[in-house]
Amino acid sequence: MAKSTNRYLDFFLKTYKVSSVNRASLNERSIVSFKGYQFFLYSTYLILIILIISFLITAYSPVKNLLPQNIVLKRGEIIDLMLRVDSLERDLNIKSQYIVAVNKVVLGEVLDSFVTISEDSGVVFENLNLAPSKEDSLLRNFVENEDFYNIPSSYTPSSLGLEDFVFFKPVDGLITSGFDVSEKHFGVDIVGSTNASVKATLDGVVIFSDWSISSGHTILIQHPNNIVSVYMHNSSITKNNNDLVKAGEVIGIVGNSGESSSGPHLHFELWQNGNPVNPLEYIDF
Numbered sequence: 001m002a003k004s005t006n007r008y009l010d011f012f013l014k015t016y017k018v019s020s021v022n023r024a025s026l027n028e029r030s031i032v033s034f035k036g037y038q039f040f041l042y043s044t045y046l047i048l049i050i051l052i053i054s055f056l057i058t059a060y061s062p063v064k065n066l067l068p069q070n071i072v073l074k075r076g077e078i079i080d081l082m083l084r085v086d087s088l089e090r091d092l093n094i095k096s097q098y099i100v101a102v103n104k105v106v107l108g109e110v111l112d113s114f115v116t117i118s119e120d121s122g123v124v125f126e127n128l129n130l131a132p133s134k135e136d137s138l139l140r141n142f143v144e145n146e147d148f149y150n151i152p153s154s155y156t157p158s159s160l161g162l163e164d165f166v167f168f169k170p171v172d173g174l175i176t177s178g179f180d181v182s183e184k185h186f187g188v189d190i191v192g193s194t195n196a197s198v199k200a201t202l203d204g205v206v207i208f209s210d211w212s213i214s215s216g217h218t219i220l221i222q223h224p225n226n227i228v229s230v231y232m233h234n235s236s237i238t239k240n241n242n243d244l245v246k247a248g249e250v251i252g253i254v255g256n257s258g259e260s261s262s263g264p265h266l267h268f269e270l271w272q273n274g275n276p277v278n279p280l281e282y283i284d285f
Helices: 002-013 036-060 062-066 068-106 134-146
Strands: 017-022 030-033 174-177 187-191 197-200 204-212 216-223 227-237 249-253 266-272 276-277
Touching: 002 036, 030 036, 204 227, 216 249
Parallel strands: none
Antiparallel strands: 017 030, 174 187, 187 266, 197 249, 204 216, 216 227, 227 249, 227 266, 266 276
């Protein structure tokens, strides 16, 4: 081990000389002298310079176009351009047919069709699966649910009167203003406890659920036999348009919203066939 180390040291530290000898006089003339480590460093620098020059030539000169990888990329670009040209050609052909068709229409000629169907069409109509897909089933359910709120053409109005229905009391409280058509007060005002629940008087569908300047938070419910109930001045409402509600289900909270409200209460109205009805005649408050 020691001999090998000394051998390497001798190589790096030993002085080497390049000289020339005159054949006639045999005189020796020294050209250059260097040590072993100097030769190693100069060789390393030379190799690095050759590698850098080779990289620059390969990366930034036309030589890079001769590399196999670059040829594959160029071929992919050519295929992409060919596809684009084919697509543009097809679009141009369709537009040309469209212009020809428009010209025929302007000239009053009969136009059957301007779409050319090739005889070698690759569309195969065999082994078609006509079973409903998941998306089709979802669409069917959506249409059925939407149609659930519509009145069918075979619908016949019921002959039941208001006295045949059992109305649920919309809120517990004291009536402070009764039904009076002459005063254009088409309902009753009920004062209840703070944050008392407002409940639907019958089963039905919410046809209006919004806020207005005079009535505040208001909700209207369409019931069977063309009955509509109205709930005004709520502090908040819990149902939206087209929601199904059951009799006694909470639809809002008693409040004091709207400019026509003078204090926390519920203004409740009952209508049938577009005419106001006195709720006191059918609901036991």
